[in-house]
Amino acid sequence: MKFDVLTLFPELFNIVMRESIIGRAQENGIIKVNAINIRDYSKDKHKKVDDYPFGGGTGMVMTCQPVIDAYNDITKDMTVKPKVIYMSPQGRVLNQKIAKELSTEEHLILLCGHYEGIDERIIEEIVDEEISIGDYVLTGGELPAMVLIDCVSRLVQGVLASENSYSEESHFNGLLEYPQYTRPADYNGKKVPDILLSGHHANIEKWRTQQSIERTKQKRPDMYEVYERTHKKNL
Numbered sequence: 001m002k003f004d005v006l007t008l009f010p011e012l013f014n015i016v017m018r019e020s021i022i023g024r025a026q027e028n029g030i031i032k033v034n035a036i037n038i039r040d041y042s043k044d045k046h047k048k049v050d051d052y053p054f055g056g057g058t059g060m061v062m063t064c065q066p067v068i069d070a071y072n073d074i075t076k077d078m079t080v081k082p083k084v085i086y087m088s089p090q091g092r093v094l095n096q097k098i099a100k101e102l103s104t105e106e107h108l109i110l111l112c113g114h115y116e117g118i119d120e121r122i123i124e125e126i127v128d129e130e131i132s133i134g135d136y137v138l139t140g141g142e143l144p145a146m147v148l149i150d151c152v153s154r155l156v157q158g159v160l161a162s163e164n165s166y167s168e169e170s171h172f173n174g175l176l177e178y179p180q181y182t183r184p185a186d187y188n189g190k191k192v193p194d195i196l197l198s199g200h201h202a203n204i205e206k207w208r209t210q211q212s213i214e215r216t217k218q219k220r221p222d223m224y225e226v227y228e229r230t231h232k233k234n235l
């Protein structure tokens, strides 16, 4: 799966996306993250990429020409135009279900806004979908783009060591993760629940599912309500 990222800060991606699971997935050729510097496409003699908003107001707006030209350049040889996602507070809020949908795409173009946003005509011209990572405003769309790349890439075949780690992962089965413990079994007098030391896998799984349900009910009643509706027969 390939991500082309249109950004003013390509270096951010080259550093962060080289680490850990995403970094390894890039080395294995499963994922490719290609950051393109919008500024390289500016035809302005000072390489300007923003300008004052018509109608007044504080802050600057990203101009059309560099972004559209960058998009046209990276897609010029493509028969199928990839989906363009604009990282914006106005978008559909990202969740595991949306990440799963996006993980089936071969190629995504992510557009990172900056300043107060981008000229609306860019959205009309090239954006297929706006996605938000939550209801708050950040300096730029770069962190949201990295969040999207991380959570989508983990769902791509071969990126995670074993598929079941994904399927067991919280939010996949609509529940929060059960509590995790590792050695030592007794840390400062705080013991690991006996069930986990029993080696009785069926009982361990039952305990874990019960813990997930209880936690979800307590911490995320909204998620629990969905879970209850879809599993009401077993509860």
Ligand SMILES: NC(=O)c1ccc(NCc2ccccc2)nc1
Pocket (backbone or CB within 6 Å): 087, 088, 089, 113, 114, 115, 116, 117, 118, 131, 132, 133, 134, 135, 136, 137, 138, 139, 140, 141, 144
């Ligand atoms: N919540 C998010 O996903 C998000 C995305 C981008 C962003 N900042 C860049 C920007 C600001 C204003 C308009 C459009 C883009 N802040 C938060």
